[in-house]
Amino acid sequence: MWDAIFFSALAMTAIIAARYFASSGVFALATRFRRPGYHDRLGPQIRREISWSLVSAAIYGIPAGIVAWGWQERGWTQIYTQWDAMPLWYLPIAPLAYLALHDTWFYWTHRWMHRPRLFRAMHAVHHASRPPTAWAAMSFHPWEALTGAVVIPALVFVIPIHIAMLGLVLAVMTIMGVTNHMGWEMFPRRLVHSRLGGWLITASHHQRHHEEYRCNYGLYFRFWDRLCKTDRGLSERV
Template sequence: MLPQLAVFFIFEDFYHYHMHRFMHWPPFYKKVHKVHHEYAAPFGIAAEYAHPIETMILGFGTIGGPLIYHALTSYVFKLDDAWGLHLVTMLLWIVLRLFQAIDAHSGYDFPWSLCNWVPFWAGADHHDYHHQAFIGNYASSFRWWDYLFGTDTKYRAYRKRQAEERRKLKMN
């Protein structure tokens, strides 16, 4: 179950990164993705506030991983049932994905937020910057896509300035 969930998260995040970045292409942003960005300071349930077209496009990232996994294990490689996709795994995946989306839009990194335990997990701070700046930080779960494709440089500079300001305040 855990390896399947890890594969689903990686697939969803890779897909989400690229589709989310595409949604910031001006013609698409203006007509579709702008709905989601009505909240510059998002809150949990705003994660699901989006244009229906955006919901369909990004929703494929959530169901696409399990669908592709099932197709590969059942029909392409014809693996036995031990490799199959169990209903409980699918339900847990949906719950975890929803938790991740709400957590990233909560505006707060809770003590139980994965960004406190997994160094490459994005978290609320990472996504809040995206809603403030309207550019960069496109990944939903893992920071590595933004780092790899160079779409977090302004965020990293922003965090560096914040750290410097905190350091100066402590000195006074």
């Protein structure tokens, strides 16, 4: 049993690391074409971002691997594979619930990590990326990575979700994590400045957090920032 759990954790770590290289690599390449020179003289910073991200991949991979083993071998989780196991109307509800709960957890833990002592101990690694790049999406101190690694593994125990919808949640996490750190806005201005865009976090919103630190703490949605009056709008540099 322990061998199977070990190899499951190892496999998930490898998958997360590969996903990181693929997604960050694609958007780093897009940055080279969209913003020529943006990464010039950032070589040492990018190498640090990649090093910290590989550590984060292991921290994310271990609980994910344990949960994957438990799902397959013991039926521990609420993940299901049959389309008719739950009503079809429920399919989009689960990923929205996952994203909303993850966003809530992220907002409050992120804001908590901006307290001076915790910032120095946990969050300064991430903010050492000046300016942030696509490689910074998982560049976390291990303690910070741990706060993010437990959310989805915990939710699959309590909220039923189809395996395909779980894949959608992970895809949104990956894409938004990378694109919010690119240093340029990939989404159309018409969307970013629309009524819908006013509730979504994109690069121009998160960039302002990296510029001013004490604002724009959210991950996917601007709900908590607006409710708690920590939303300072969009960066003018993106």
